[in-house]
Every structure is written in structure tokens, then in C-alpha cells.
Amino acid sequence: MDITLGWYLGAVPLLGWLLWWWNDLWFAYWLKRRCSASGTELPPGHMGLPIFGEMLSFLWYFKVLRRPDDYIKVKINKYGKGVGLYRTHLFGSPAIIACSPSTNKFVFQSEDVFNLEWPAIEIVGSTSIVAVQGESHARLRSFVSRAINQPDALRRIAHMVQPRLIEALRSWAHKGRVVAYSETKKVTFGNIGKLFAGLEQGPVVDTLDELFTGLLKGIRSYPIDIPGTAYHHALQCRKRAMGIFREELERRKKKPEEATKRNDMMDGLMQLKDEQGRHLSEIEVLDNIVSLVVAGYESTSLSMMWALYYLAKYPNVLKKLREENMLLSKTKNGEFITSDEVSELKYTKQVVEETIRLANVAAVVFRTATKDVVYKGYTIPKNWKVMLWVRYLHTDPENFEDPMCFNPERWNEPAKPGTYLVFGGGTRICIGNMLARLQLAILLHHLAVGYKWELVNPNAEMSYLSHPKPVDGAEIVFSKL
Numbered sequence: 001m002d003i004t005l006g007w008y009l010g011a012v013p014l015l016g017w018l019l020w021w022w023n024d025l026w027f028a029y030w031l032k033r034r035c036s037a038s039g040t041e042l043p044p045g046h047m048g049l050p051i052f053g054e055m056l057s058f059l060w061y062f063k064v065l066r067r068p069d070d071y072i073k074v075k076i077n078k079y080g081k082g083v084g085l086y087r088t089h090l091f092g093s094p095a096i097i098a099c100s101p102s103t104n105k106f107v108f109q110s111e112d113v114f115n116l117e118w119p120a121i122e123i124v125g126s127t128s129i130v131a132v133q134g135e136s137h138a139r140l141r142s143f144v145s146r147a148i149n150q151p152d153a154l155r156r157i158a159h160m161v162q163p164r165l166i167e168a169l170r171s172w173a174h175k176g177r178v179v180a181y182s183e184t185k186k187v188t189f190g191n192i193g194k195l196f197a198g199l200e201q202g203p204v205v206d207t208l209d210e211l212f213t214g215l216l217k218g219i220r221s222y223p224i225d226i227p228g229t230a231y232h233h234a235l236q237c238r239k240r241a242m243g244i245f246r247e248e249l250e251r252r253k254k255k256p257e258e259a260t261k262r263n264d265m266m267d268g269l270m271q272l273k274d275e276q277g278r279h280l281s282e283i284e285v286l287d288n289i290v291s292l293v294v295a296g297y298e299s300t301s302l303s304m305m306w307a308l309y310y311l312a313k314y315p316n317v318l319k320k321l322r323e324e325n326m327l328l329s330k331t332k333n334g335e336f337i338t339s340d341e342v343s344e345l346k347y348t349k350q351v352v353e354e355t356i357r358l359a360n361v362a363a364v365v366f367r368t369a370t371k372d373v374v375y376k377g378y379t380i381p382k383n384w385k386v387m388l389w390v391r392y393l394h395t396d397p398e399n400f401e402d403p404m405c406f407n408p409e410r411w412n413e414p415a416k417p418g419t420y421l422v423f424g425g426g427t428r429i430c431i432g433n434m435l436a437r438l439q440l441a442i443l444l445h446h447l448a449v450g451y452k453w454e455l456v457n458p459n460a461e462m463s464y465l466s467h468p469k470p471v472d473g474a475e476i477v478f479s480k481l
């Protein structure tokens, strides 16, 4: 009896204490001593339980309470705002959270010591633009930028994406009630298939759409390659998608004369050469197609869904948007709008920016420290992950007044320096940023001049993992004006 009581009174609390501080003792104890010897400190924070780290707390705020910003606010209340660095342990790794404009700027601009590491790069492609470094990266970036992100390319793309967008809106009105997220995914994928690999709408594009949905789920799953896991499924999806793109590539090699007519991403990558005149290998071309689809597909579809969502919630914004776009529409006689015309639509561009800010498609951007780095007296230890918590920048009232309000007019003034990092920063800044903005603006134009819609569940709960979206995918009742 005495022994049992002694066990409860002594050992259980001790065990609890040990578990609670386990990761701090294991990862931070010696580091703290080393830092203090060199006159620095580890950022404040708590690293949580063995193996799980702070995952339970993270999931509590993101999944259970559905108040993701409180995860950071609690840290600020506990440790103070300081320089905006906190230590933690998330997704299986010790990590430093950077959640102030200055720390984000510092990390994005110190590329020599903070490496980009995509999760499950074997699914995205280890020779793709998101994986390679140095000269190969610069060469690919410059090509991709010319192909999809610069004025000439955008002029061509504006023309190319409109038939599918216009047709999609017609079909939504015909159905009457649609899930916005499923529909924006379909139309985005159709356009991406055409833009990147010249694929026309049909069974091949539908199969690829399914394969990429599986592939994307695997990128965010635990990397356990056994049948039944999301990761294993994603690898299978990648293999099949690569097979389809490879067939297309083989077909093109046999008919090189068709390339000038098509002028799409696959042709461009096939022709790309380095200084020694070496072409990309077959796997490099395919990896890059896959990685561009991965980067551009979900991000664009989600932003489009959020535009529909917010415009339904803020009719006064839709009214102003409609007025601006009706003026343009009257001059067009049913022709497609051009990217130059889009750039004149001041209010529409503000709606685009506000949608992307609040969509927070990329809530956190990951880097890894390649050596101990000191910032304003704090050490970011070698091999620790650095999590650039850009979502917090976009929802902090110090950066954006009444941050959760959808207010396009806040863009009458530019954002304060370093507070708007929806597309990341440094040399890895999103290479599809102008393409994403253009597609969104074109969608807004056709929506505003031709259609009206309402949310079926205006008070639907939000889910924040893997990306923020209403749980019903923003179901809408949709009809012609």
C-alpha cells in the first residue's frame, strides 16, 4: 500500500515532468549551455513530448479549436513578442518558428545558410526546379519565368485560359448547385494540362487530375512506403502520371516540327540547354512538369474558391467589382479580355490581392539551417528546421488593420514592408505569382459580369489542414445574372 502511494506521489509526477520536458532536455539542454558560452541564447519556447514534440498543441489549435493563429498568439503571450523567434518541435524535427517581418526577411535572404527542403521530394521530383540549387536552379527559373510569368507569356496565357474558364462557369450555372472547390480544381487542372503539356480536356486530363490529387495527399503524409499508406499511393500516382507525360514526350520527339505551333512548357523544357549545350534529360523534363503542376494546381484552385467565398460574404465588394468589370465588358463585344486590360482594373487587382492574403494557401514555408546562425543574439541551431510562419504576418493586426475583414480597399496603400509574403521571398519566391494573379483576375471578371451566387452554408466550419477551406468546399447556388 505504502509503495503504491509512494509511486503515485513521487514517480508519476516525475514521469509527467520528464515527458513534458523531454525534448527540451534532449535537444536544447547542451545547446543552451553552448549558446550561453558564446553570449547568445536559444529562442524561447517549449519542445514538448518525445517523438510528438508540440504536435498535439499544434493540432489542438489547427484541428480542434480551429483557431490557427492562436497557436502563435499563445507563444507571444507566454514569451513576449521579442524578435519573433520561438523554438519548438514539429513534424518530427526540432524547429525554430520565425513569425515577424524582420526574421522572415532575414531567413528568406540568407539562402547560403537556410536550405529549401520540400517534404517528400521523391514524389515531386528530385531534379525539379523546387529541388535543384545554384546554376541549374537559376537556369530553370529564368526559363519558367519567361514561359509563364512575364508580360509576353501572360498575354498568350490570358487568351489560352479563357475558353475553359468561360465554359466552366456556363456549366456551373447549368448545374445550379456546385462545390466551388471541386469545380475550381477541375478548371485549373484543365488549363494547367494545356499550358504545361498541350493536353486537351478529356479522359487523359481527368486521369491525370485524379493522379495529382493522390500525389498531393502523399506529399503531406508520413513517408511510409507500404501498400495502404497515402505515401505509397502517391508514389504509384507519380509513376502513372510520369508514364502519361513520358508517352507525350516520346510522341513529341518523333515530331519535332510540331513544337513551334504548340509552344508549351514541355516543348520549352525539351529545348532548354546549359552553357555546354547539354539538353535536360527526359527525367528532368518530366520532374519539372510534375513539380510545376504540384506548385500551381492546388494553390490556384484554392484561391479561386476563396474568391467565390468572400464575394458571396461581402456583396458590397462584389457590387464594386461588377461596376468596374461591366465598364470593360461593354467595350469588348463578347471578346476575351487581355492581360493588358486586366492590369488596368484597379479594384479587381485589389480584390485579387485581398483574396490571396486571406486565403493563406501557404501558411508556413520551410527551410533547414545548414550551420548555427546567430540573429539578434539568438542562435538558430544547425540542422534544425526553420518554419517561416507567413500566415501570422498576414493575420497580425499590427500589420493589417482588422485583419480578418475582407477589405480590398486596404490595398489603396501598399502593405508595410515585409508583412505580405504570400509568395515567399528571396530567390525561391513563387515563380507563378503573376500567373496566379492573372487567372484569378480573369475569373473575377467573368464571374462579375455574368453570374450571381450564394453560399449554401454561409456558416460552414473551417478546416485548416492541409489548407484553409470551408469544410463543405464552399458549396454554392450559382446562376446567370
Ligand code: HEM
Pocket: 116, 129, 130, 131, 141, 148, 291, 292, 293, 295, 296, 297, 299, 300, 303, 356, 361, 362, 365, 366, 421, 422, 423, 424, 425, 427, 428, 429, 430, 431, 432, 433, 435, 436
Ligand atoms: C495563389 C497562388 C500561389 C501561392 C499562394 C503560391 C505560393 C508560393 C510560395 C509561398 C512559394 C515559396 C516556397 C518556398 O520558398 O519554399 C512558392 C514557390 C513556387 N511556386 Fe507558387 N504559389 C502560387 C501559385 C503558383 C503557380 C500558379 C505556379 C506555377 C505553375 C507556382 C509555381 C511555384 C514554383 C515552381 C515555386 C518554387 C520556386 C523555386 O523554388 O524557385 N506557384 N509558391
